[in-house]
Amino acid sequence: MSKKKKKEAQAVLTDGTVLPYIVTENPPRGGMKHTFFAPDKSYVIQFFNKPEDAEDPEMHKRLEKIISAYNPTRSAAAGGAAGNTEATAKYFDDLYCWPYALVEQPEFGIVCPTYPKQFFFDKDASEVEALDLAGKDKKSRWFTSPRVSKYLRDEEKGDFRSMLSISILLARAVRRMHQAGLSHSDLSENNVLIDPKGGRCVVIDIDSLVVPGLFPPEVAGTKGYIAPEVLETMELPMDDPGRALPCIKTDLFAMPVLIYQYLLHRHPLEGPKVYSTASPEEDDFLMYGPQATFIEDPKDQTNRPDDLKVTIHDLGPELERLFLRAFCDGLHHPEERPSALEWEKALVHAWDLLEPCANPDCPAHWFPLPYGGDPVCPFCGTRMEPHDVMHLRIRQKMNGRRGQWITRQVINVYDQMPLFAWHFHAGVFPDEKVQDRAMMAYVSHQGGAWYLVNHSLTGMRSPGGRLVPPGQAVCLTPGRAFLATEDADGVVMEAMD
Template identity: 40%
Template sequence: MANIITCTTTDGETIQYVDEIIGSGSMKDVYFSPDKSYVVAFYKQPQNAQAKERIDMITGRYRKNIFEQSGGDYWRSVFCWPTSVVQHEGKTGIVVPCYQPHFFFKYGSKNNDFLNIKGREKEGKWFASASNQNKFLDPRERGNTLSYLKVCLLLTRAVRRMHAAGLCHSDLSYKNVLIDPEQGHACVIDIDGLVVPGKYPPDVVGTPDFIAPEVVRTSHLPKDDPQRILPSISTDRHALAVLIYMYLFYRHPLRGGKIHDMDDEMRDESLAMGERALFIEHPTDRSNAVKVGQASPASLPWADPQKIPYTIMGPYLTPLFDKAFIDGLHDPAKRPTADEWETALVKTVDLIQPCQNKDCEQEWYVFSGKTKPVCPYCSTPYKGKLPILNLYSSRKAGSYRPDDHRLMVWSGQSLYAWHVNRLIAPNERTTDAQKKRVGYFVFHNDRWWLVNEGITGLMSLPDKKAIAIGDKLALEDGTQFVLSTEEGGRLVVVQLVTN
């Protein structure tokens, strides 16, 4: 039996760990607490005064600012944030909560778990390429379009919160996030290296595939050279866009068919990810388009953007991919913020439609605005009546303007407080009361209905008839109804497409 070591954190808490290394990286050795509720990670190298100050700030002031404010509890599942610092036998360590159970593989890999991943953490890299998923992962743990949209939404919220606190991650990548696509969970890890621009410089420049082109382009310069570009909030924005793209399309947005240097592999890589980085789906410059013949069979059809183009993610995400990989690829000021991604992802989740093919691996797809929807993954056309709710909201009493927001209807689809009123946003400040659904949709006797479970102001137009809680409202083409007459309250116009 390994010894249990007892020591005291710098803020006076008694902690224990089992004297047996459970994980070792380039910077830290990690030990479990006896009850496995937290780990203690000791740095291998002595930490200088600036590094110690940064860890103190991350476990102290920055942590309090995020977790002890309104909505702070929300972040406990989205960040694996170190809670305290420990000094023991000349070594500096941090105490970090253990990962939640859903971030460990339940089923293991294919062929009797030949990779031995059962029980290991779900590092995001396992899910970011089609060949990894097809070759190695149990289908039950692979997720679908809807669960990946939820994963991306959580990641954007985490990054938005860090940036609002003036922090940048500096190494945002699939190695430093855990995801659970089965249920749509995500968690940002390795928080102890956070960068405070202008105060605490980055320890690393990032992980290949996620380093912004301007950082790659200047990486040969000394760290103190004024021309050298180091990780910052704008380079995090590039990494976030790459993560979102990889989780929705299982391929990398810049790794296409273009070769920049036939003789020097390292220079070729440096140019492809840096100075000459080019979006593989660039609409006018096709020189970096994917050579599908060179793709491995396990990565298809995902590796072929002609078959699954980025535009299938609908009207809100498509322009952000354009901003990230066309306008902002070499112009950091034009990159979308985490806020913009969050808004677009919330609206995109409302456009989701279940595929009518029960064997479709993705199960869901985003409604693209076409009147004859077809699943882009299995080519199954939608059959039947399809109600689309166009949302308008009041800016002043009695006057409604379009919100550029639609809600697709499917059997069991829910209405929430943020659909009823534009001023309520689904995020960390959403109250428990606001999280309860207030209505749902059902197809009955060849008609679509909205069942009112908790909307106090539901009223049909033009007759201004109140629809009481417990009653239902038929959805026909052109049906109009008001969800709320308060400021920000929504008016809905129904468009019924029949295929």
């Protein structure tokens, strides 16, 4: 078989810059665009499949806004999103494959960075010789569908902690878009690439972003991720006031579908219920649309599988509440859906409940352990010994009430667990604004006792008031509280077994 012929061509950008690209006979082709790679594969040039799309002046305006005023991967000083610093731009550059230039010649198109290499499979991703994954995109489905993921090597699949990390980053990326008034319109297993080994994700196909009141949606979405109200009204004309179009609220359906799949490896609506025997198409329409029913709906169990071993209850109380709001209260009432910021905060708090499973053969390796919860890994059934369980209640000062403290959160701790600025300072949340991510203390469990070892905190005090300088430790005795730092926004911690 002869190799594909390759030749180099040149793309002229709107500012006159010339970029080379390799022309191939059968370039990768998506629903709207086809793609050519740079000679060194550091960027791609994408042209539209339909000439009318390339000639549409509204498309040009949309893309001009996306690469400049709405661009979170470019600082405000460099013409990017308002309020964006160099540091936040760099942070979000890792979470999006954001287009950064427009092509004028040989036809209208865009320039995007190539996905980082960790989002492509290598030749050793599968043990099945006939399955050649080398160079293929790591679309979410490869890892969330048991029928497909069984063909991957175990080390490719990550674990519960890495999938939780991906969920946090996805919620953060979506929150940032929504803060700017943008919606993705097609969040799905195809448009979020993930790397479970590294706990990373990247959101792609940014050029179809919806700007309310300015640029309407171009796509309805992907099966399984289209919000029920969009699917239900899809046959209505685009200008019909009763038709639901992709927007921020529909992102807030698609995003938790992905998060549910990352954490539990199943789709929240795909259960045993048969909605129609007339045709598979009618059954799908009802299942994902007007009659959609959450498989874990506590009030309607008609779609509940018999073999649900791990449920949303096992993810901790905050995530359980959000999933119920998203897929029960908000399934057919979009205004009830939790925001991306709510998801981001709840997922970060779930991270602080993680416990390593003692079973080396556990498929998840980690599980959430809320205070008062049964100390059993829901994924493999391994039970913890009572003396191996420890939690810390974190309290912060109440605004305007001198000497009064309120519970901020309760975290689970384990041996050698690192703690950071956001654990000790009430005004810090571990989002893109945090520059200092150095460990400030860590937990040590030895000789049956628990300790919090001060690494770099100033003004840590023991329960008795003794100063605990860096290098020394506080013994974590249940029921006894201590000041973590004397800084103005410092917190008080109390050990709880």
